Amino acid sequence: MFNRGTIINVRNVGHHTVDSILRLGYATRFIALTLLNSGNSFLRVRLIIRELYFTGVLSMIIILISGLFVGMVLGYQGYQTLNTYGSESALGVLVALSLVRELGPVMSALLFASRAGSAMTAEIGLMKATEQLSAMEMMAVDPIARVVAPRFWAGVISMPLLAAMFSAMGVYGGYLVGVVIIGVDEGSFWSQMQSAVDFREDIVNGVIKSVVFGVAITWIALFEGYDALPTAEGVSGATTRTVVTSSLAILGLDFILTAFMFQGA
Amino acid sequence: MSVAADNLIEISGVGYSYDRRRTILTGIDMVIPRGKVVAIMGISGSGKTTLLRLIGGALKPTQGTVKINGQFTHELDREGLYRMRRRMGMLFQFGALFTDLSVYDNVAFQMREHTALPEEMIHDLVMMKLHAVGLRGAHRLMPSELSGGMARRVALARATALDPMLMMYDEPFTGLDPISLGVIRNLVRKLNDALGSTSIVVTHDVQEALDIVDYVYYLSEGVMVAHGTPAEMRASTDPLVHQFVWGEPDGPVAYQYPSKKFNEELELV
Numbered sequence: 001m002f003n004r005g006t007i008i009n010v011r012n013v014g015h016h017t018v019d020s021i022l023r024l025g026y027a028t029r030f031i032a033l034t035l036l037n038s039g040n041s042f043l044r045v046r047l048i049i050r051e052l053y054f055t056g057v058l059s060m061i062i063i064l065i066s067g068l069f070v071g072m073v074l075g076y077q078g079y080q081t082l083n084t085y086g087s088e089s090a091l092g093v094l095v096a097l098s099l100v101r102e103l104g105p106v107m108s109a110l111l112f113a114s115r116a117g118s119a120m121t122a123e124i125g126l127m128k129a130t131e132q133l134s135a136m137e138m139m140a141v142d143p144i145a146r147v148v149a150p151r152f153w154a155g156v157i158s159m160p161l162l163a164a165m166f167s168a169m170g171v172y173g174g175y176l177v178g179v180v181i182i183g184v185d186e187g188s189f190w191s192q193m194q195s196a197v198d199f200r201e202d203i204v205n206g207v208i209k210s211v212v213f214g215v216a217i218t219w220i221a222l223f224e225g226y227d228a229l230p231t232a233e234g235v236s237g238a239t240t241r242t243v244v245t246s247s248l249a250i251l252g253l254d255f256i257l258t259a260f261m262f263q264g265a
Numbered sequence: 266m267s268v269a270a271d272n273l274i275e276i277s278g279v280g281y282s283y284d285r286r287r288t289i290l291t292g293i294d295m296v297i298p299r300g301k302v303v304a305i306m307g308i309s310g311s312g313k314t315t316l317l318r319l320i321g322g323a324l325k326p327t328q329g330t331v332k333i334n335g336q337f338t339h340e341l342d343r344e345g346l347y348r349m350r351r352r353m354g355m356l357f358q359f360g361a362l363f364t365d366l367s368v369y370d371n372v373a374f375q376m377r378e379h380t381a382l383p384e385e386m387i388h389d390l391v392m393m394k395l396h397a398v399g400l401r402g403a404h405r406l407m408p409s410e411l412s413g414g415m416a417r418r419v420a421l422a423r424a425t426a427l428d429p430m431l432m433m434y435d436e437p438f439t440g441l442d443p444i445s446l447g448v449i450r451n452l453v454r455k456l457n458d459a460l461g462s463t464s465i466v467v468t469h470d471v472q473e474a475l476d477i478v479d480y481v482y483y484l485s486e487g488v489m490v491a492h493g494t495p496a497e498m499r500a501s502t503d504p505l506v507h508q509f510v511w512g513e514p515d516g517p518v519a520y521q522y523p524s525k526k527f528n529e530e531l532e533l534v
Binding site: 126127130131132134135136137138139140141142146 | 321323346347348350351353355357358359361362363364374375378379
């Protein structure tokens, strides 16, 4: 009735589905264990601070430079469009709202995923491949508590801070292009921005977004590393999956969050 | 004193399989007396490392029991297992040093995790452990700056950090130059006797191991086929053991991986 090819295809679809559900289950169990074992990392803040340096501080350069350029492009393009309608004094509002609501959290999360997320996956994957995680287990130290939890919290803490830096740098970039180079009125640039940007509606929502992205990226990155096949090929595949999956997750989550947050606005 | 009290480890009827098709170990019986150095030998893929993982509690036997220091490992919960592991040390094949920590911090790792000792005392202990393996001067180096032999010695110092009652060595002689190999071989014996611990050496380096161990268990395809003292193993007439001990290319263990006839492969009729 069915030829062999069809049967194999159907079987593959089933296999992939079951496999994905299994992995989702493992990932959920993994994040639950991470949260349960986080107490120890907060008692030993030194562990989190060390990871904050590697994930947060070392990502600052790329975040600040990208923020500046994105802000400059926004200032330039925004001016072109607003000028057509004679409302270039609203440039400050356009730059600030675009950054604080969308571009700040999303762009910095994408950069964070490729800069820090991939590094986390590679590091943990290699620790697994070189039996460092097994050695830790044999020394009666839980790798989830000692290795995974501090990295998770460092990622969750640094993501909103990096997003804030991105937005601040972007606003400055918009100011440089709009006010200093093109010559939009400085007073209206800042005053309109101040009156239009709402703390609760815009800034807090932006921070919530970046916290959600921080959780998603570090969860994906740590799980992919922990679950990687302990070979060179396995670790490189896991690193790629971290960047791809977390980028897609960021964009998907951003749509969902935006739909909930800015319904009436 | 009863016989059982003299044995640190008693393994009876242990079998292990990943699933119904892949059986790794069947019907393993062995005892490891306190204070002895015991080797588990066999060719690659014979189930040696799996047996070691069963003893360390990383795997649970699918049949039979593993009893360590009077406790059945499969009855232990996670806490109990961790408590037991604090009294075990394991040397991994390539050292498995933490690459983000210095030699000093690697050796201090367990002391910091499991004890509340002041840092000055940890310093003295770490220096003593490193001195025992001849690497006190290397305490500031990072693992990436060590040679293979040095890394293995640091890992040995780390594994003995808390003076374990049981030391496990997973292929400790693999890939070492002759000098490092000699150093590690002597350390295995010396540390065992100095710490009053018990050691299990999983290895396929026959001659190195036979010189230092008290007793040998020989595994083949997941079954314990022979055991005895090193002298008995050397004199064994069992063809499997004889081939293994003297490293002969052909015997019960075939040199050729199962394949079709050579003239068929080359299409010569």
